Amino acid sequence: MKKRNETFSYWKKKILSGAAAGTIALCMACSVSMTVLAEPVSEQISGDTIEYGQIKEWIRQYNPLIKNANESYYILAEESMKVADQLRDEANDLYDEAKDLEKVGTPEAKEAAKYLRQNVKELRKYAKKQQDSSENMDESFTSGRKQLNHTEDTMTYNVQMLVNTYWQLQSQRKVVQKSVEAAQAAVDASHAMAAQGMVVESGLLASANGLGSAQASLTALDAGIEKVRRNIYTLTGQGYASGVGIGEVPSSDMDRLTGIDLDKDCTSAIGNNYELITKRHTELDVKTNKKDKSRLRDIEESEAKMEITIRGLYQDMTGKKASYDAAKASYESALITWNGAQIQNQQGMLSRAQYLQQEAEFLSAESALKVADLELFQAMETYDWAVNGLVVTDDGSQ
Secondary structure (H helix, E strand, C coil), X not given: CHHXXXXXXXXXXXXXXXXXXXXXXXHHHHHCCCCCCXXXXXXXXXXXXXXXXXXXXXXXXXXXXXHHHHHHHCCCHHHHHHXXXXXXXXXXXXXXXXXXXXXXXXXXXXXXXXXXXXXXXXXXXXXXXXXXXXXXXXXXXXXXXXXXXXHHHHHHHHHHHHHHHHXXXXXXHHHHHXXXXXXXXXXXXXXXXXXXXXXXXXXXXXXXXXXXXXXXXXXXXXXXXXXXXXXXXXXXXXXXXXXXXECCCCCCCCHHHHCCCHHHHHHHHHHXXXXXXXXXXXXXXXXXXXHHHHHHHHHHHHHHHHHHHHHHHHHHHHHHHHHHHHHHHHHHHHHHHHHHHHHXXXXXXXXXXXXXXXXXXXXXXXXXXXXXXXXXXXXXXXHHHHHCCXXXXXXXXX
């Protein structure tokens, strides 16, 4: 009885003041608000090079749009559910208190119990609201997360292509740089011969034009490389002055070709494709049967097109493999010629200009092999992305 009287005195002071109704529920709703937490996207990237295998992590951590979106979508719906549980627990405690007060039996105790029950009602109402919020959030989170994943994948694919292009251009630059050296050596040789009266003016002009053309090619190539570098930096959230390196693309793994099950991959691509999933998950409307039949027919057509796309990407891979094999054969032949040129040079049988020209021709074959390998690797990547649900076209992605 003493405990009940103490409880009654406490609530008499709190409730009979006329300002307590609804206060507990409001305070609980405000003080235990939903917590917004950002899930770590991965371990923090360290180092000063954008490694090929870490491109997606660089995008997620440093691209401002993707980073902000990740932090927004990683709102934990469980936190809202925890709030609902806390509100229910508090409501249950107050309900027990109200029952105790009613047992006291005095008019004041019954009045206090009445106000407590009002608060119990308010708390349970807010608990229901938090639960509904959690369930709605969970549904929107799943949908939003899928969209964000699709955006991240598309951006990752684009950066991979840019990095591939970057290293193709770097490979070609070695050839052009050597051509400039060879052209400069030819100009120097022409001037030396002119001084001895051994070359006419047209010969000097031809060598000068050759040097100018080579230098122009190098300038244009450098501009292209810098443009690609800037695009890579932009998509990975790096300042251009950061000086972050760009890691090389791995060599092609020929086992990726031999292990392909084309029919199985076509089925996987149809099941994984983001746009097809969206179409399939659109709710049917029984009132618009014709529209639903049209939508289902559209899905079937899209699935058929997807199979054609996958088979086309596979053919592209096999074509790139054939080009790689041809480039490898040419490189091996050029290597033999280059080894012979080095021997001739050691024996003094070649001028500097001739030797540099031979080196440029060898580097051209070497670059062609490197580019063929990069193109084959990109074809493999594009195929794998498509099988996993991402097909990027010239006018967008699906």
